[in-house]
Amino acid sequence: MSERTLCVIGLGLIGGSLLRSAQNAGWTVRGAAASEADVAAARHAGFTVTSSVDDALAEVSDDDALVVLAVPLPAVVEVLGVLARCAPRCRLTDVVSVKQPVAAAVARLVPAARYVGGHPMAGRSASGWAAGSATLFRGASWMLGCDDGADPLVWAHIAQLALDCGAHVVPAGAADHDAAVARVSHLPHVLAAVLASVGADGGPLAMALGAGSFTDGTRVAASAPELVRAMCEGNREALLAAVDDALGRLGAARGSLASTGALEATIRAGHRARQAFEAARAGAPANTGAPANTGAPENTGHLELTSPGAFGRLRELGRQGARVTAVHHTRCQLHLSSSMATPWQPVAP
Amino acid sequence: MSERTLCVIGLGLIGGSLLRSAQNAGWTVRGAAASEADVAAARHAGFTVTSSVDDALAEVSDDDALVVLAVPLPAVVEVLGVLARCAPRCRLTDVVSVKQPVAAAVARLVPAARYVGGHPMAGRSASGWAAGSATLFRGASWMLGCDDGADPLVWAHIAQLALDCGAHVVPAGAADHDAAVARVSHLPHVLAAVLASVGADGGPLAMALGAGSFTDGTRVAASAPELVRAMCEGNREALLAAVDDALGRLGAARGSLASTGALEATIRAGHRARQAFEAARAGAPANTGAPANTGAPENTGHLELTSPGAFGRLRELGRQGARVTAVHHTRCQLHLSSSMATPWQPVAP
Known part of the structure; x- marks a missing residue:
């Protein structure tokens, strides 16, 4: 099933963890990286990888693999240049930590790509393939871009990838992110x-x-x-x-x-803010495909991604702290959950 | 042996951990705290504790226990007032995180006390007896005050307490600290x-x-x-x-x-500084009573605390990153070790 085929470009901490994690979840995965060391380590671990980004992307026009850019921001333009030649209409996401510059580069270089930006909020001080793990994304927030014009079906595929890796999906516009x-x-x-x-x-x-x-x-x-x-x-x-x-x-x-x-004002404000952060983390949904049961105030709802204004509504929900906890992606229907202290208006089923 | 008898005032995170840790190392320990909750918890754990700081300190004139102030800075003056009535010449240290104000209060309120300030660099976000543990100080730095006029024998007793708790001793003047x-x-x-x-x-x-x-x-x-x-x-x-x-x-x-x-200058300087910190931590001596064997450049030496200018020399060694790793305290002789990248001049035996 090609919608669950993944081609990861960049095999560092994030790309390497994604390759392991998605394979464990049953995705068909392959990858490429410029780093010979990362390629050798990934190959040694049994993965299908190549040091030729061109070769990896050339296959995409045949198998419609979901392409994930997992390279640092300065390398994005070069990879997009290859993509423009090899697979200009591919399903495309990325894991770069800034979203507006990537979106702008995609619009300029591969405007026909079905692109939805992403950002898994997981990291370590160490980098490279060796620092990665199949469990890196477990319990993490994974931002998915909700700017107007995104392809609902591709959005649902990528959301499913994030959920399969153990993350929960935080919907947001690129600028808000x-x-x-x-x-x-x-x-x-x-x-x-x-x-x-x-x-x-x-x-x-x-x-x-x-x-x-x-x-x-x-x-x-x-x-x-x-x-x-x-x-x-x-x-x-x-x-x-x-x-x-x-x-x-x-x-x-x-x-x-x-x-x-x-220092009372500074220390008290910081303490309150840290408590708000801890409450937000405690309220993050467990990744069970069902809403969390944390005792915190909770709202749940469903949203049809193909309905008019759906992405605008998702951006607003993301601003209010909502997460997507399940995707029924044959119908592009999302299950949303929030246990932020601030209640949000659930979406009618 | 009274020199290994401890009276800890304050049974929060640090005081409570000290009570447990010193008892495990064979010290005779007792304590007092204003917090009824901490007293009840310590008593439940089998320790001899009282909620009357007066009672605890009154005994010190009989058994010459080493008194440890383990209360927050704002409570120090009140405890010193009790001490001035009950045991004005006691052996005294503290674990407060600022040293000059405590030294000034001691000099003003109990000038005859044989005081050596201290500061174990161990902590957690949680506080109170329940947050403590017998292993809190293991591998930690424990600053001991080296200002002129300190009693060498009392200094050696407190250094031994820190070493017994698994810490290494960092010598420093109060202002430098x-x-x-x-x-x-x-x-x-x-x-x-x-x-x-x-x-x-x-x-x-x-x-x-x-x-x-x-x-x-x-x-x-x-x-x-x-x-x-x-x-x-x-x-x-x-x-x-x-x-x-x-x-x-x-x-x-x-x-x-x-x-x-x-942001190159900021990020590179921060990275270099963090590496220097990691090198200093890696070079910290294992607490085995012997110099560490970490492969890092190392200097060791001995110093007689009763020799002229010994505390000035210790302050200087502390500025250079030296630690005290063993105390032969019948002779007030210290074993010192440093594995800082910057070599220091070892003290002649």
Whole structure:
């Protein structure tokens, strides 16, 4: 069944984990990567992979495999160039951490591709095939793009892939996604780098005294710098807004500490925010194909992807914290669930 | 043997862990706390504890127990007031996260106490007796104060306590300690609060997309706000310097991103700093009473605590990343070890 055939370009942490995970879920998988080391490791693990991206994509016109771009943002344009020659109308998604630049590149280079952007929110500081695992996406959020014009059937296929990998699907428009991840994914990398540098400025004594809070706060500074730069610099406008917010809050903390000696507003706001995040995580649906039973307030509903305005409605639901927990994809019908504290208006079945 | 008798005031995470850990190592332990819940839990676990700090400290004049202040900074003055009445010449240490204010309060209220400040660098977001464990200090750094005038024999007793709990001892002056922890312990709490707030400003979608980097970067924002405030506000001057350093670096990142779109300097510096921290951790001695064998460059040496200028020398060694790994405390002789990349001048035996 070709709709469950996958061709993954890039066999690093995310691409390599996707290959393993999808195969475990019964998908027919193959892959390609420029990295000889990743190709050799994947082949050694028994996967059908090639170091020729051209060869891998040439097959797509025959078998209509779902193509997944799992390369860093700077490499996307080159792969799209190959795709434009080999399989310009393919079903296409990606796992790049910024969505608007990828969507723009796809529209420019392979406008006929049936593209739906994606972003699984799973990662580790380590990179490359060896760092991946079949369980990387279990319990993770997997953003799927909901901009107007997406192909409902392809959307349902990719949502099923994400669910099959153990993730739950967070629907969002590309711009909303980029603004959100600037705050919760890219800013954390910038702050981790700043914290690591300020700590190291304290010399060997500070390094000897660094413990849990410093270890956790700087963990992602261990990530490959070129990958961190690619995702942060690729989301420049949204990241600038997030950095400005952080500068404003840190400056306010500084002013309060200097003038009155108090940090109450900063610490209390941070504590409340962390509690809100923990509540959102606790309320994330278990991936059982059924709504979660967490005791949290819950809304569920169904939505026909082929109905008028469906993607606009999905974008709005995503802003309210909803997740897609099941796909009946012969009818393009989605099951949605939210257990955010803020109730949202369930979609009529 | 009274030198191995311990009276711990405060039975929260740190005090409660110390009671368990020291007892496991063969110390005779007892404790007191104002929190009825902590006292009840400790008593239920079989420990000799009381909710009367007065009663606990009154015994110290008889058995010369080593008193450990394990209360938050705002409660220190009250306990010292009791101590001044009950046991003004006792052997005294503390585990408070800021050292200069505690030293000043001791000098003012119990000037005859044989005080050596301490700070075990171990913690969790959770607090209270229930959050503690006998293994909390295993592998941790435990700062011990090296300001002039410390009693060498008491210093050796407390160093032995730290080693018995599985920690290694980091020697430092109070001012050096406070400057270092502002960078690696207090600033991480401020940045975690700022990051949590900026993330929550992104609404339910951002909360749904928050993953590893946001989880780690905001973990300590889950800590009890009043404890975070007490330690941060208690180290105001040093924390202001650390916040200013962070503001400068974050502002530089902002400027670079806005003008050239590049974050190279920020990300590379953070990566190098994190690697330096990981190297320092990897080089921390195993607590076996012998120098670590990690393959890292290593220096070892001995130092007689009773020799002239010994504490000044220890402060200098601490600045260079040295640890005390063994104490021959009948002779007040310390074994020191460092595996920092920067070599230090070993002390002649």
